[in-house]
Amino acid sequence: MGRALGNRPALSHAGRKVSDTVHPVIVAIDGPSGTGKSSTSRAVAAELGLSYLDTGAQYRAITWWMITNGIDVADAAAVADAAAKPAIVSGTDPAHPTITVDGVDASGPIRTQEVTAKVSAVSAVPEVRTRITGLQRSIAAAAPNGIVVEGRDIGTTVLPDADLKIFLTASPEARAARRAGELKGADVSATREALIKRDAADSTRTASPLAKAADAVEVDTTELTLQQVIECVVTLVAEKRAAAK
Numbered sequence: 001m002g003r004a005l006g007n008r009p010a011l012s013h014a015g016r017k018v019s020d021t022v023h024p025v026i027v028a029i030d031g032p033s034g035t036g037k038s039s040t041s042r043a044v045a046a047e048l049g050l051s052y053l054d055t056g057a058q059y060r061a062i063t064w065w066m067i068t069n070g071i072d073v074a075d076a077a078a079v080a081d082a083a084a085k086p087a088i089v090s091g092t093d094p095a096h097p098t099i100t101v102d103g104v105d106a107s108g109p110i111r112t113q114e115v116t117a118k119v120s121a122v123s124a125v126p127e128v129r130t131r132i133t134g135l136q137r138s139i140a141a142a143a144p145n146g147i148v149v150e151g152r153d154i155g156t157t158v159l160p161d162a163d164l165k166i167f168l169t170a171s172p173e174a175r176a177a178r179r180a181g182e183l184k185g186a187d188v189s190a191t192r193e194a195l196i197k198r199d200a201a202d203s204t205r206t207a208s209p210l211a212k213a214a215d216a217v218e219v220d221t222t223e224l225t226l227q228q229v230i231e232c233v234v235t236l237v238a239e240k241r242a243a244a245k
């Protein structure tokens with residue numbers, strides 16, 4: 001079970017001690033592609049005054065760096081050797097999340113088809129995961145009011161003591177339709193195949209695969225509107241906070 005909010009020790013960051021009367025809430029949201037993790041997490045964080053971290057953007061950023069630096073992403077040893085090199089910085093304001101690599105804004109380049117096609121290979125390399133997991137834990141520990149962190153292994157590996165863990169699911173058809181809707185003119189069945197292939201790679205890798213934590217609440221978003229999913233998560237956070245009082 002996640003640690004009760006009332007038991008959370010005071011966190012210190014940037015030389016500042018956060019009072020233990022303030023209980024930063026840590027929310028982990030995991031699930032496959034297109035289930036609504038990013039949209040839900042940003043909206044929940046904004047509504048509750050929490051920070052927000054898109055961990056997929058970090059894996060995309062390191063993948064983009066590998067591509068632009070001529071590293072063969074199929075060569076796991078080469079990727080491992082380079083894993084510590086790029087400086088990846090995430091801005092955690094849900095109203096304006098940012099990501100830079102070596103000081104360069106990477107928010108556009110990390111969304112290309114090439115990065116999407118290569119990110120699973122890079123994120124399967126253990127040295128990459130160790131590096132990025134370390135960044136994620138530091139960011140979560142420094143969030144003054146708490147944070148919503150979304151990804152694939154947040155509840156299982158990155159933040160196993162999160163106060164609330166959500167695992168979002170949706171049918172492949174719904175997820176493909178949502179993704180194709182974002183990529184103007186994309187073919188839904190090709191999008192569906194690409195998405196299923198990436199989910200399979202992310203779920204079957206040895207290092208910290210996509211998985212539902214035993215204590216996560218599963219929410220099937222297939223028939224829900226985004227607003228309903230947001231309300232569901234906000235309610236679950238409120239219940240956790242009330243139980244911790």
Ligand SMILES: Nc1ncnc2c1ncn2[C@@H]1O[C@H](COP(=O)(O)OP(=O)(O)O)[C@@H](O)[C@H]1O
Pocket residue numbers: 031032033034035036037038039040178179182221224225226227229
């Ligand atoms: N419950 C929902 N119903 C319909 N569309 C949704 C829902 N949740 C998210 N979307 C849309 O689906 C797309 C993918 O959502 P996103 O949050 O990026 O998913 P993920 O982060 O899990 O890949 C976005 O365009 C988003 O607006």
Ligand SMILES: Nc1ccn([C@H]2C[C@H](O)[C@@H](COP(=O)(O)OP(=O)(O)O)O2)c(=O)n1
Pocket residue numbers: 032033034038055056057059060119120123124150151152153154198202
């Ligand atoms: N915690 C995480 C988050 C993402 N990843 C990897 C696996 C995913 O296919 C890629 C991209 O994640 P992202 O959340 O941007 O993917 P979507 O296209 O939004 O579904 O990163 C991961 O291995 N662990």
